[in-house]
Amino acid sequence: MNFFALFDLSVLDTTVRLATPLLLACLAGLFSERGGIFDIGLEGKMLAAAFFSAALAAITGSVWIGLLAGIGASLVLSAVHGLASITFRGNQLISGVAINFLAAGLTVLIAQSWFQQGGRTPSLIGGGRFEPITLPFADALSTVPVFGPIYAELISGHSILVYVALLCVPGTWYILFRTRFGLRLRAVGENPAAVDTAGVSVVGLRFAAVGICGILCGLAGAYLATGLQAGFVKDMTAGRGFIALAALIFAKWRPWHALWATLLFGYLQAIALRPDIIEGALGFKVQVQLLDALPYILTVVILAGFVGKAIPPRAGGEPYVKER
Amino acid sequence: MTMTAPANAPAIELKGISKAFGPVQANKDISIRVMPGTIHGIIGENGAGKSTLMSILYGFYKADAGEILISGQKTEIPDSQAAIAAGIGMVFQHFKLVENFTVLENIILGAEDGGLLKPSLSKARKTLLQLEQEYDLKVDPDAVIEEIGVGMQQRVEILKALYRQANILILDEPTGVLTPSEADQLFRILGRLKDEGKTIILITHKLREIMDITDTVSVMRRGEMTATVKTSETSPEQLAELMVGRKVLLRVDKVPATPGDVVLDVKDLRVVDDQKVERLRGIDLQVRAGEILGIAGVAGNGQSELLEVLGGYADGTGTITLNGQPIELTGAQSDGRSRRARGIAHVPEDRQREGLIMDFTAWENTAFGYHRDAAYQSGMLSNNAAIKAETQAKMDRFDVRPPHPHLAAKNFSGGNQQKIVLAREIERNPDLLLIGQPTRGVDIGAIEFIHQQIVALRDQGKAILLVSVELEEILSLADRVAVMFDGRIMGERMPGQTDEKELGLLMAGVSGDA
Numbered sequence: 001m002n003f004f005a006l007f008d009l010s011v012l013d014t015t016v017r018l019a020t021p022l023l024l025a026c027l028a029g030l031f032s033e034r035g036g037i038f039d040i041g042l043e044g045k046m047l048a049a050a051f052f053s054a055a056l057a058a059i060t061g062s063v064w065i066g067l068l069a070g071i072g073a074s075l076v077l078s079a080v081h082g083l084a085s086i087t088f089r090g091n092q093l094i095s096g097v098a099i100n101f102l103a104a105g106l107t108v109l110i111a112q113s114w115f116q117q118g119g120r121t122p123s124l125i126g127g128g129r130f131e132p133i134t135l136p137f138a139d140a141l142s143t144v145p146v147f148g149p150i151y152a153e154l155i156s157g158h159s160i161l162v163y164v165a166l167l168c169v170p171g172t173w174y175i176l177f178r179t180r181f182g183l184r185l186r187a188v189g190e191n192p193a194a195v196d197t198a199g200v201s202v203v204g205l206r207f208a209a210v211g212i213c214g215i216l217c218g219l220a221g222a223y224l225a226t227g228l229q230a231g232f233v234k235d236m237t238a239g240r241g242f243i244a245l246a247a248l249i250f251a252k253w254r255p256w257h258a259l260w261a262t263l264l265f266g267y268l269q270a271i272a273l274r275p276d277i278i279e280g281a282l283g284f285k286v287q288v289q290l291l292d293a294l295p296y297i298l299t300v301v302i303l304a305g306f307v308g309k310a311i312p313p314r315a316g317g318e319p320y321v322k323e324r
Numbered sequence: 325m326t327m328t329a330p331a332n333a334p335a336i337e338l339k340g341i342s343k344a345f346g347p348v349q350a351n352k353d354i355s356i357r358v359m360p361g362t363i364h365g366i367i368g369e370n371g372a373g374k375s376t377l378m379s380i381l382y383g384f385y386k387a388d389a390g391e392i393l394i395s396g397q398k399t400e401i402p403d404s405q406a407a408i409a410a411g412i413g414m415v416f417q418h419f420k421l422v423e424n425f426t427v428l429e430n431i432i433l434g435a436e437d438g439g440l441l442k443p444s445l446s447k448a449r450k451t452l453l454q455l456e457q458e459y460d461l462k463v464d465p466d467a468v469i470e471e472i473g474v475g476m477q478q479r480v481e482i483l484k485a486l487y488r489q490a491n492i493l494i495l496d497e498p499t500g501v502l503t504p505s506e507a508d509q510l511f512r513i514l515g516r517l518k519d520e521g522k523t524i525i526l527i528t529h530k531l532r533e534i535m536d537i538t539d540t541v542s543v544m545r546r547g548e549m550t551a552t553v554k555t556s557e558t559s560p561e562q563l564a565e566l567m568v569g570r571k572v573l574l575r576v577d578k579v580p581a582t583p584g585d586v587v588l589d590v591k592d593l594r595v596v597d598d599q600k601v602e603r604l605r606g607i608d609l610q611v612r613a614g615e616i617l618g619i620a621g622v623a624g625n626g627q628s629e630l631l632e633v634l635g636g637y638a639d640g641t642g643t644i645t646l647n648g649q650p651i652e653l654t655g656a657q658s659d660g661r662s663r664r665a666r667g668i669a670h671v672p673e674d675r676q677r678e679g680l681i682m683d684f685t686a687w688e689n690t691a692f693g694y695h696r697d698a699a700y701q702s703g704m705l706s707n708n709a710a711i712k713a714e715t716q717a718k719m720d721r722f723d724v725r726p727p728h729p730h731l732a733a734k735n736f737s738g739g740n741q742q743k744i745v746l747a748r749e750i751e752r753n754p755d756l757l758l759i760g761q762p763t764r765g766v767d768i769g770a771i772e773f774i775h776q777q778i779v780a781l782r783d784q785g786k787a788i789l790l791v792s793v794e795l796e797e798i799l800s801l802a803d804r805v806a807v808m809f810d811g812r813i814m815g816e817r818m819p820g821q822t823d824e825k826e827l828g829l830l831m832a833g834v835s836g837d838a
Contacts, residue, residue: 198434199405
């Protein structure tokens with residue numbers, strides 16, 4: 001029995017890769033919900049972004065054009081959500097559900113119409129994908145004990161979006177807690193009337209929140225199709241938008257907690273890919289299906305409120321109507 | 325703000341302001357002048373148009389006609405930002421604070437100096453210290469709003485306005501949530517602000533506040549400004565008449581009580597709350613038929629728990645009898661339904677949370693608690709037509725306005741909501757009526773009516789237990805006064821043989837018979 005094998009570098013490396021889209025989506029949700037707009041459409045936005053980034057990358061051969069297309073698609077859906085829930089004061093859950101359905105159907109339909117490959121995009125090759133980046137000195141340092149392999153295998157060798165996602169954590173924290181925009185954003189999610197009477201536009205702030213959410217979901221989706229995998233397949237988000245929401249609750253709407261929460265989910269997804277390691281570590285065989293289900297089981301446990309009291313932003317889900 | 329206007333220009337002048345919402349004329353050709361360094365009261369019943377007028381002044385609504393002059397200069401106020409820029413600060417009845425922010429964060433929100441918070445926060449901290457000394461407004465800048473009391477929250481709202489360099493401060497029903505001593509403190513602060521040259525507009529429906537603190541007062545009725553007078557040249561009676569449009573009895577007109585047999589007998593009643601704190605520590609009291617027992621006390625000294633136990637939605641220990649028959653204090657027979665069946669009607673303290681379901685219609689609310697009545701049934705279904713007809717009749721008898729059973733409870737004013745609850749409970753012909761804060765948030769015309777109904781019920785020989793934090797109300801309505809402090813009855817007095825000072829000492833727990 002080797003318990004430490006559970007934390008094998010290759011598993012941790014996969015953890016980081018798999019946690020990246022969750023982290024981006026989680027931070028996307030964080031901005032939106034801190035601003036008072038609940039968004040269960042993270043899944044749909046990621047899916048749309050995944051498809052359009054893969055499609056445009058396949059057509060143009062440029063992953064960067066793909067990335068922009070992905071962000072654009074996600075932003076369009078964000079605009080729909082914003083229009084429905086901010087401008088027209090509709091029900092945010094229903095708008096989110098609609099976006100999820102819309103994305104699930106449209107991506108496959110358009111993919112079939114454009115590429116005739118059974119709802120997929122062609123496999124991305126060369127410049128159509130985000131390639132791993134080897135950080136400076138990774139090779140030179142790989143012989144240094146302990147630190148060398150960690151640097152070379154775990155820290156180096158990811159695609160650019162992984163690093164972007166990680167940098168988004170302190171970035172989000174800074175914006176939220178150290179800037180005027182962050183103060184106002186948090187205020188508008190707690191008590192929009194306070195923001196309104198202070199002479200600041202509630203609608204403007206909420207659209208900004210939804211817009212940032214759209215950009216981050218776009219990054220998450222693009223990473224799925226052009227970084228983690230090489231192309232789009234039907235329903236490739238596989239519930240990641242919902243896992244990200246669960247992680248957001250687990251993280252109590254805080255950026256650093258979001259990193260830890262999504263790494264935990266990423267780890268569960270990573271370990272599920274390596275039943276051999278688990279068998280080696282625990283000394284008995286665990287059903288693969290059970291391992292695959294672990295992140296979702298954790299999601300249900302979190303959403304059922306077993307992780308202590310999580311207080312969402314108080315004005316979340318409520319359209320703002322001026323009093324009197 | 326720099327003042328280029330002549331020194332004698334009013335701080336605010338409104339000329340011919342009109343505003344209509346559909347067919348309803350909320351403000352009709354309103355003109356007032358408020359001189360700088362004065363406190364101007366605006367008084368009127370709920371729905372008279374006070375709040376609409378102030379919303380226009382703070383940029384929430386655009387007036388259909390009329391103009392606003394600030395320090396003699398014509399000013400457009402299309403939004404709150406423009407109002408702030410014109411030096412107007414508003415303290416709303418329901419505070420506009422972010423609950424989990426600190427005092428400091430709330431103060432800078434919307435008035436930050438730049439993109440980063442740190443410089444704004446340290447500047448605000450300094451300014452706050454100055455303001456604190458200048459106006460005697462004490463707050464802890466690092467306290468979180470949800471952890472401080474309403475009195476301090478209100479001071480934060482005032483500081484917010486001062487931080488934005490407001491010269492004109494509008495306060496909308498500021499004492500509604502305050503205890504008497506907090507209200508006194510607020511008035512001291514307002515006096516200080518006035519001395520420093522600020523102009524204050526105080527919106528209220530409490531005549532006493534107007535008389536105590538304002539220099540001039542305007543009266544509004546049905547969207548119109550019916551009078552503007554110097555406070556020193558008017559009287560509460562005159563103001564009340566101007567407000568309501570007819571003579572109003574400010575004192576309750578009643579004959580001496582003729583108490584009969586003991587209806588409610590409470591012995592050694594104790595209640596322990598969820599946090600294991602003893603809220604009632606051995607209450608003994610009796611209410612006789614045909615008398616009103618008033619329970620006075622500062623809010624939070626066990627009055628709510630007393631009503632809850634008697635009304636059947638909290639457990640307690642001790643013995644209670646109604647007309648000599650014991651009443652269950654725990655178990656299945658101690659719920660509100662059983663209490664009602666025994667002849668105990670209850671008008672709860674918080675009518676919006678406990679007395680009504682705000683989103684439901686008046687007729688549905690009229691049936692609540694009595695919805696199992698045979699008269700309301702039609703086979704397996706409820707007989708909605710019967711309930712509606714009865715509601716209509718009750719609304720007519722209790723002068724509920726508008727008399728529409730289909731209207732949701734939230735669309736009625738506070739006074740009319742209370743009348744709906746009162747009609748439901750009184751018309752059941754109870755032996756004992758429990759009534760908490762009968763006139764909280766209720767305007768003068770309705771107060772008079774509600775008081776008359778309570779006295780009429782007493783004169784029918786019913787026993788009434790009245791809980792109110794308004795000492796004035798207790799003194800004018802009750803036949804006997806018991807003062808509660810810290811879960812105990814401190815003493816009983818007869819209204820004619822005591823005064824506010826003596827009762828105040830009992831309320832503070834300073835002296836007592838117990």
